[in-house]
Amino acid sequence: MELRAIDQVLAVAEHGSLSAAAAALGLSQPALTKAIRRLEDECSAQLFERSVRGVRPTAAGEAFLRHARGMRASLNAASLELDALRRGRAGLVRIGAGPSWQGTLLPEAIAAFRADRPGVRIRVVGGMDAALKALLRAGELDVVLAAVGEASPDAAPDLVQTALLSDRYRVVASVAHPLRARPSLAIADLLDFPWILPAPGPYMVERLRAVFRAEGLAAPEPVIETDVQALRTALMRSGPYLSFQAEGQLAALAMPDIRPLDVARASWRRDTGIVTRRGVEPTPAAAAMVGIIEALARSRAVPGPRHRVIRPLAPA
Secondary structure, eight states: HHHHHOOOOOOHHHHHHHHHHHHHHHHHHHHHHHHHHHHHHHHTTEEEEEETEEEEOOOHHHHHHHHHHHHHHHHHHHHHHHHHHHHTTTTTEEEEHHHHHTTTTTHHHHHHHHHHOOOOEEEEEEOHHHHHHHHHHHHHOOOEEEEGGOOOOOOOTEEEEEEEEEEEEEEETTOOOOOGSSSSGGGGGGSSOOEEOOOOHHHHHHHHHHHHHHHHHHHOOOOOOOOOOOHHHHHHHSSSSSEEEEEEHHHHHHTTEEEEOOTTTTTTEEEEEEEEEOOOOOHHHHHHHHHHHHHHHHHHHOOOOOOOOEEHHHHH
């Protein structure tokens, strides 16, 4: 059964006349009459009774019309939804956000996006950069906000990385930490206290190790491994723990009792930005979200690159 047959039956029932229905459909009356008879043969039932006053549905016709109206309503709803998807006004945007994005620019981007596209759902997945990029490659995320460029050693031809902002990782501790009583600090002093770091794997941990190796020192081994921010913060408030954290993230968390230590050369500046899959066209809604994030990043007075595409090195 073709969709136009449903529209023809609905038109005949609405107008109560084959001639009027034919005119509304842009058909000749004989053509519409033939189409209705063909549908009746297909259904093995008479759908309309003809009289000098026009046509009216039979009992079988009434039953058919109930289903036809439901089908047409569903098809209309589907058409509206598809149109909304094409215009980025419906659907789902899936975002992976590293820790430094979760409390800074991303909430503002979501608010702006929701104000313009309230019909689009947003799913945000948190985690470390490598895990988020794996989900992106698997097609489970549309965009990832994470470290890019030199700060992202897993750059590959299948990813497009666009640098937007620059941030700096520093050694952090509570404001009551014993090291703050010393008049000056060296990197070697940081080995006298316990560390809290993520489990091995994140590039920021490797960069911290490189800082110590550059000074001819053994890298600190964490006594506690976790990427749970609330736990790390609680432990640092109650003990002499050290950690390595982005300044932007620390500011966004509004924790005045956890601050960077002033240690020369014990820091790492990195670029962060948007990561997408090369050759995969984003949905209109995802493209709109990327545009909002890029615009907000350009408006921030943060030193660093602006909308710079990071291109992976060609294989040797």
